[in-house]
Amino acid sequence: MTRLSKMHPYQLTGRALHKALATAALAACAPAASSFEMYPVALKGGAYAKQTNLELDQLVFQSEADIAACGLSERRYANGNYRPLHEAITRSAYKAVGQPIGRESWVSPKVAGAIWNDDPEYLARKAWHYGGLRKANYYVRLMAEHPESAKDEVSLTRRSHYGDLQFLHAMAPRRDGQPQSQKDTRKALYVWTRAAYEVATGVIGESSKLADTSLGSVLPGYACTGRYSYTTKSCTVLDLFDLSFFWRAEQDSICDARQRELGLTAKQCVTRDLAIGALLHTLQDSFSSSHVERGGDMVPQQFMSYPNDRHCEGDLAVERNRPNIDAALKASTQILDLYSRQESWAKVEPYIATIFGISEQERAEFDKAYPR
Template identity: 25%
Template sequence: MNLLAAASRGFALGILLLATSWASAFQIGPLGTQHEERLTNEPNSTLARIAGTLGVLIKTPVHEEITHLGKWCGGEHINLATDTYCSGRDVGVASPYVIYGVRWNDLPPFRLEEGQGNCDYMGHRNVCKPQTIRFSTQPACWHCLFKDAERKARTKAIVGCNKTANSIQGNLMTRSHFGDLQFLHGMAHAADIHPVDTRAEILDWLEFAWKVSSKEILPSTYLKNIDNPTIQRHFGCTEWKVVDLYLLGRQDSASGLIHQIRDIAFGSVLHTVQDSFAAAHAEREPQPGAEQCEGSAFVSPAPIVEFHSYGAQDGALHDHDDSREAMTAVAQDRWPEAVQVTRNLFELQSDGAKWADASSYLQCVFTLSERRRSSSPGETYRRIDKP
């Protein structure tokens, strides 16, 4: 990510803006692990230096911490609010490949189609380079595309395969945050979507990712050939393979990533599930369930009342409930549900569970409440547009 020195001030301001407005899922840190940095051959030094100069950390690594806690990183729930040991960049309890996968849903690598790269940022034109884009390597381009999509998503649908008169072509990142792939974050892609439909998309995605993690789907498989309605609908028009989806730019054997794609896909499963416990993403019943999930050894979490949609949400309000503070709020009484469910999924993975074994529990995790209702921004998070 070689930025011109003359752009440093503008980029620094952009980082500050990003710090206050980036609508992620449960928050992730801006930098990957040192292991991830080595594997992707994409140093984070410039981004780290600028963020450090400002004294700004774009986000706290909440997803990473939940994942390490789910792998039984040390500590007790009663001390979780103040014990941040498991939130470090290089804790090393969960595999770095799982952490890479947990971060993938927010930061998938992508390339721009012809005509998509003319993004103007802080007075600088065409800031996107014709190569694989990651936040760590092209942060100005990434932020420019993100903010541009945030604006356009207010009036048009951002899609991949299903183009309509009122839609625009998105890339993997903008589709994930604002478009047709919001199920990656346990959310509906628009308002007034029936929860049964959103749940079906989420479970289809979890089936796909779990099958990659259990070797039931191989990295060389074309997405268009996978018998899965959601994968067909959103990726069936592409020539992408599974390995392209997860590892674009580093699909080569030498990087080592392709040999660990099972852990990467499992990390992506964790991200989607964890997000469904973030209040800005989905409303669940106030109390967790007390019954055992049918066909599983685990207790049912609180049922889902509503999947929220991001398009009409206020980004700052959304971010507040994706924070570490929100995640740890219940820790005096018990582990947060996101942590407990992550532990259960790690147990299934360590037992070598195939999708047929894991599906019963994941369906239970996404049980709908009897009070279920169609998607909305959620009254707590609704954006009030100025006249």
């Protein structure tokens, strides 16, 4: 693995939101669940913004004063104070393993995968491409509503932030309003990351029926459904990761050089890029102190659940969080290095287990409970 250069931020300029979204969609926005920061919607539509194309050593970290403004979600959006942390960490990790992402974030499934967990229905990132304000407003409403007043129970977006899919952000899932046990959280994390990695390496094919894979067990009952997403009784793995059909076009240019050498189709390249990115998002979130309490040696002590009083400050690109952000980059680079060499899950499993604090006994137990 290539050693990353020392960070040397430089100043950026730019607005974060179209005026219509800032006034119409965010005026009443309450604090919402989040993860390490991403750049959700920009003047020209999400990933069109130049900020999303930065690597970590180019990113301007925020001032400590931003922590005090954590609860003022709409003000931070309107002022453009969000930082594309997930995008920057992922870009830097790919560069570190000798595969720099040359594309803009808007047309890179590698980057899209890294923010899939935050926006699985493509409601914010592709808001302007898929209907503009209507979808962006819906996404913000989903995020702003208090969990007890949830109206859209099938929404992957809502369930992943407030409900039983919080493990996608390395947090304890909630069922019937109560956080699940730490062991159940580790089990969900294990099964999810195993399945995502096997999608990324082609062990689970993009045309596989979701219900026939371990993804169907860890994502039960609501996959491929949602107000603005594709609905089908025969939901496939590709359907899950591409709910808005954004990546379905057969464009061979979407594959990188390594994927072309493997003879992959465009759909295979897209599915694998989205899956490994989604795995990296979960891994990166686990280093946010708003998600997981870690000891001085970075060993997980407790997976938290949203809502909690500490949520937000640990997600920001501020200096006090830099050790955790650096750890997220190191872990992302380790997993990408194994992935780039197409190592099997058996080789990756010990790294994942260490990151999430899963014992060898638990790994055997989870494999037995959730066979491939």
